[in-house]
Amino acid sequence: MTALGKLLRSTGGLGTVVLVLVASLPLWFIQSSFVLSVATLTLIFMAASLGWNVISGFGGQISFGHSIFFGLGAYTTALLQVRYHLNAYVGVVLGVVVAVVLAVLLGAVTLRLRGIYFSLATFALTLVFAILTGHYEGFTGGEVGLTLPLLGDAPGQFSFDNKVVFYWIATLLAALAFVATWLVLRSRLGLQLRAIQADQEAAQASGVLAFRVKLVGLAISAVPAALAGSVYMQYVAFIDPDSAFGATVATQIAVIAFVGGAGKLWGPVIGAVILVPLQQLLNSSLSAYPAGFNLVVYALVVLVILWIEPRGIMSMRIRRRTPRPPARDAAPPGDSVPDPRPVDAVSATPSVPTSRNGS
Amino acid sequence: MTTLVQTLVSGILVGGLYGLFSSGLTLIFGITRVINFAHGDFVTLGMYGAVLLFASLGLSPLIGIIPVAILSFLIGAIVYRVIVRRTLSVKGISAIDAQHGQLVLTLAVSILISNLLLMFFGPSPRAVQGVLPAVYEVFGVYIQQARLVSFLIALVVFLLLYIALQRTLYGKAIRATVDDRDMASMVGIDPNKVYAVSFSVGIMLTGIAGCVLATYYPVTPTTGAGFLIIAFVTVVMGGLGNIVGAFVAGLLVGIIQQVTAIYVAVDLQDVGLFLAFVLVLVLRPQGILSGRKASA
Amino acid sequence: MAASTEPLLRVEGLTVRFGGLVAVNDVNFTVAEGELLGIIGPNGAGKTTTFNAVAGAVRPTSGTIRIGDALVSGRPPERVARLGIARTFQSVRLFKAMSVAENVTLSASTVCPSMGASRERAAEVAELLGMQALQDSRVDELPLADQKRVEIARALALRPRLLLLDEMMSGLNQAETRDLIGVITTLNSDGLTTIVIEHVLRVIMELSHRVLVLDHGVMIAEGPPREVMSDPRVVEAYLGRSAAANLGEPA
Numbered sequence: 017m018t019a020l021g022k023l024l025r026s027t028g029g030l031g032t033v034v035l036v037l038v039a040s041l042p043l044w045f046i047q048s049s050f051v052l053s054v055a056t057l058t059l060i061f062m063a064a065s066l067g068w069n070v071i072s073g074f075g076g077q078i079s080f081g082h083s084i085f086f087g088l089g090a091y092t093t094a095l096l097q098v099r100y101h102l103n104a105y106v107g108v109v110l111g112v113v114v115a116v117v118l119a120v121l122l123g124a125v126t127l128r129l130r131g132i133y134f135s136l137a138t139f140a141l142t143l144v145f146a147i148l149t150g151h152y153e154g155f156t157g158g159e160v161g162l163t164l165p166l167l168g169d170a171p172g173q174f175s176f177d178n179k180v181v182f183y184w185i186a187t188l189l190a191a192l193a194f195v196a197t198w199l200v201l202r203s204r205l206g207l208q209l210r211a212i213q214a215d216q217e218a219a220q221a222s223g224v225l226a227f228r229v230k231l232v233g234l235a236i237s238a239v240p241a242a243l244a245g246s247v248y249m250q251y252v253a254f255i256d257p258d259s260a261f262g263a264t265v266a267t268q269i270a271v272i273a274f275v276g277g278a279g280k281l282w283g284p285v286i287g288a289v290i291l292v293p294l295q296q297l298l299n300s301s302l303s304a305y306p307a308g309f310n311l312v313v314y315a316l317v318v319l320v321i322l323w324i325e326p327r328g329i330m331s332m333r334i335r336r337r338t339p340r341p342p343a344r345d346a347a348p349p350g351d352s353v354p355d356p357r358p359v360d361a362v363s364a365t366p367s368v369p370t371s372r373n374g375s
Numbered sequence: 376m377t378t379l380v381q382t383l384v385s386g387i388l389v390g391g392l393y394g395l396f397s398s399g400l401t402l403i404f405g406i407t408r409v410i411n412f413a414h415g416d417f418v419t420l421g422m423y424g425a426v427l428l429f430a431s432l433g434l435s436p437l438i439g440i441i442p443v444a445i446l447s448f449l450i451g452a453i454v455y456r457v458i459v460r461r462t463l464s465v466k467g468i469s470a471i472d473a474q475h476g477q478l479v480l481t482l483a484v485s486i487l488i489s490n491l492l493l494m495f496f497g498p499s500p501r502a503v504q505g506v507l508p509a510v511y512e513v514f515g516v517y518i519q520q521a522r523l524v525s526f527l528i529a530l531v532v533f534l535l536l537y538i539a540l541q542r543t544l545y546g547k548a549i550r551a552t553v554d555d556r557d558m559a560s561m562v563g564i565d566p567n568k569v570y571a572v573s574f575s576v577g578i579m580l581t582g583i584a585g586c587v588l589a590t591y592y593p594v595t596p597t598t599g600a601g602f603l604i605i606a607f608v609t610v611v612m613g614g615l616g617n618i619v620g621a622f623v624a625g626l627l628v629g630i631i632q633q634v635t636a637i638y639v640a641v642d643l644q645d646v647g648l649f650l651a652f653v654l655v656l657v658l659r660p661q662g663i664l665s666g667r668k669a670s671a
Numbered sequence: 672m673a674a675s676t677e678p679l680l681r682v683e684g685l686t687v688r689f690g691g692l693v694a695v696n697d698v699n700f701t702v703a704e705g706e707l708l709g710i711i712g713p714n715g716a717g718k719t720t721t722f723n724a725v726a727g728a729v730r731p732t733s734g735t736i737r738i739g740d741a742l743v744s745g746r747p748p749e750r751v752a753r754l755g756i757a758r759t760f761q762s763v764r765l766f767k768a769m770s771v772a773e774n775v776t777l778s779a780s781t782v783c784p785s786m787g788a789s790r791e792r793a794a795e796v797a798e799l800l801g802m803q804a805l806q807d808s809r810v811d812e813l814p815l816a817d818q819k820r821v822e823i824a825r826a827l828a829l830r831p832r833l834l835l836l837d838e839m840m841s842g843l844n845q846a847e848t849r850d851l852i853g854v855i856t857t858l859n860s861d862g863l864t865t866i867v868i869e870h871v872l873r874v875i876m877e878l879s880h881r882v883l884v885l886d887h888g889v890m891i892a893e894g895p896p897r898e899v900m901s902d903p904r905v906v907e908a909y910l911g912r913s914a915a916a917n918l919g920e921p922a
């Protein structure tokens with residue numbers, strides 16, 4: 017309860033307002049099933065990207081392999097139902113377990129790598145998962161993918177006729193992921209991850225068990241990604257290797273956070289709110305645009321945002337004509353004195369739509 | 376035995392092209408430290424260049440090399456000037472943030488290129504048909520003319536690059552920058568020029584590799600993703616920034632791929648490669664062909 | 672010199688090679704509990720490499736390092752830090768974009784049971800160094816002298832048994848140097864065993880109980896400051912070159 021109280025007071029105050037607002041959207045704003053679906057997917061990918069933010073945003077270990085955990089969540093949930101006829105909720109829980117175990121195993125190998133090497137290794141590994149899932153079709157359904165059996169309205173089996181329920185589940189998932197990353201950020205783990213990001217040698221000289229901290233960070237960050245995969249599976253009822261482990265999902269989870277602001281608590285939230293609707297709008301079968309157009313627009317939007325501010329929207333400054341405070345004396349050579357004015361302001365969100373599935 | 380020799384020969388022939396576009400990537404990374412996530416798509420761009428020139432003007436890819444090379448160089452220069460330079464000029468940005476910015480920006484360039492290609496050419500595979508159609512048989516081993524000629528071109532272009540790096544003023548400036556960037560700028564080499572030239576030359580080599588690869592390799596808008604990983608595997612195996620290493624590793628990567636395809640399963644040919652990649656990264660991050668110790 | 676029966680740090684036969692280069696060559700020394708040892712030597716003599724070996728950042732090619740009964744050599748730097756060896760870096764390596772308090776709390780967090788205790792420890796250290804006013808400043812906005820203090824604070828938060836200070840005075844003006852000498856002396860007289868690497872001889876003369884001279888990785892002299900300074904080998908190896916000017920006015 018004390019944690020909750022603190023949450024409500026600090027960033028949680030804003031968080032609660034946003035949560036109430038988002039949860040109530042279907043009651044007063046979302047009128048079409050298309051918009052509802054866009055909103056649901058936005059929240060699902062927001063959750064995955066919030067998870068990514070723990071190891072990559074706070075810890076600075078840029079993963080292009082969080083699709084591994086997303087895909088494991090989705091496939092575990094699906095396979096347990098299709099192959100073993102188990103309850104979907106068992107699949108959700110086991111999906112998390114499988115993802116965390118693999119995070120630890122893969123992390124034990126890849127987290128010894130620094131910087132870009134870690135990114136490349138995780139990217140290669142997710143493509144390995146995609147290829148293997150396609151190859152062992154007897155079990156996984158191969159390239160054709162897996163479709164969930166139609167169960168109709170069966171809340172006990174994680175199946176709902178009313179799609180608003182999925183929206184609320186996705187809202188809950190994103191909210192939990194947000195709270196989890198917020199708690200991590202305030203904790204010893206978060207501080208140590210940030211120190212590793214800033215300077216791993218200096219962190220180790222201060223006694224930080226860097227490898228272990230990164231491993232724990234990766235394991236934690238796999239949980240929201242796996243849950244996102246499970247909820248996605250139950251919601252869309254279809255998965256194939258490419259939409260689970262492929263390069264598009266792999267990079268999308270990271271790009272959402274980068275556009276919003278990697279390492280910033282609200283970064284993945286803002287990134288998802290801009291990018292996922294962008295992806296869905298032009299990608300819907302309703303559109304008459306040629307194939308590829310959606311992703312061209314998506315890429316341009318990402319380019320423009322990051323061209324303006326490579327650190328993402330959360331780092332954009334509102335230009336004000338206040339005089340600069342006098343520079344302090346003797347700043348270290350090579351380091352410009354940063355503008356000490358408060359900055360984390362969100363500028364107007366661009367409203368260009370796009371999508372990036374199925375090219 | 377014949378199968379093995381056939382596998383090795385196929386691996387080496389395609390590996391020469393891997394080596395060429397990977398030496399482009401290693402040139403870019405070794406000097407500018409930019410992780411070019413769009414690298415594979417520049418190969419694809421070269422391939423579509425060959426397809427387009429052949430389909431519209433009837434121009435053989437062997438001649439198409441020249442316009443493709445010039446265009447690739449220019450595109451490289453623009454991408455460097457407009458996108459990469461930008462991340463370095465933002466006020467108060469840290470080196471790490473700048474590098475992450477480049478990573479995501481080049482990733483967006485990759486999405487942009489592959490989907491522009493999808494818009495204009497559609498999703499189905501395209502190829503340059505009927506150029507260099509002969510097949511030679513040497514002691515029971517079959518060698519396609521297109522593969523052989525492509526390999527030879529890759530080798531020649533690579534040797535030209537090597538000589539240019541050894542002999543020309545820019546080449547010397549580039550090598551000086553790889554060895555010690557602070558020292559290089561102290562002796563009056565303008566790093567910005569060196570960066571721009573090496574980025575553009577790197578993309579040019581990549582475009583050339585794509586152009587000749589199109590003589591036998593069908594291209595789709597998404598072909599680039601595979602080449603991206605292949606290029607990174609190759610560059611890491613050869614030792615980052617090591618140009619000769621990249622070319623030799625390219626041959627090795629071609630062989631690993633072919634051996635996996637023939638002796639394990641065709642659709643798993645990249646799994647062996649990617650796992651080898653992760654192992655190389657973990658066990659010998661300085662590359663398997665480099666004697667130097669890794670600095671990263 | 673502080674008299675003590677058992678040395679706190681014992682370095683035996685320390686050799687560090689980088690490929691063909693022998694950066695540290697068969698160096699032996701001990702540091703007594705409560706002592707303040709100075710290490711001097713020209714650029715590239717192997718001083719920082721010796722520190723790196725003691726701190727676990729560089730693996731010795733051969734030789735052993737012990738603190739108390741515990742073996743240091745062969746352990747990773749984070750374990751060495753937890754054994755009680757804390758260090759600063761020759762070029763300041765703070766966690767940029769973090770506040771002073773966060774920088775210090777971070778290292779406290781590796782030895783304290785909770786975040787609350789870590790924050791208390793950080794506040795304690797800040798008070799000890801008189802930095803309370805700076806707590807919320809971002810470290811990369813501070814002047815160099817303050818950044819160096821934060822590095823000391825970050826090291827102290829570990830409750831070290833041994834403090835390693837690498838060229839703290841470089842880049843500081845006279846007044847700042849004087850301040851920092853005061854800080855180091857106070858910490859040492861409160862019982863903290865310290866090794867300082869310095870380029871400025873005046874500082875070493877003033878601070879150290881005992882001085883050790885390295886040249887080309889070899890220890891060429893050792894003893895009380897004044898004796899060492901008049902050793903002909905030291906004069907030739909060191910003073911003859913870079914620091915003759917400093918010798919003119921021993922403090």
Ligand SMILES: Nc1ncnc2c1ncn2[C@@H]1O[C@H](COP(=O)(O)OP(=O)(O)O)[C@@H](O)[C@H]1O
Nearest residue numbers: 689692694712713714715716717718719720721
């Ligand atoms: N990580 C390293 N790799 C290779 N050579 C190094 C490394 N660290 C130091 N050296 C070399 O070891 C020698 C001693 O360096 P150092 O200990 O930094 O000297 P000092 O601190 O006395 O100036 C120098 O020649 C330096 O170039």
Ligand SMILES: [Mg+2]
Nearest residue numbers: 718719720761
């Ligand atoms: Mg030094």
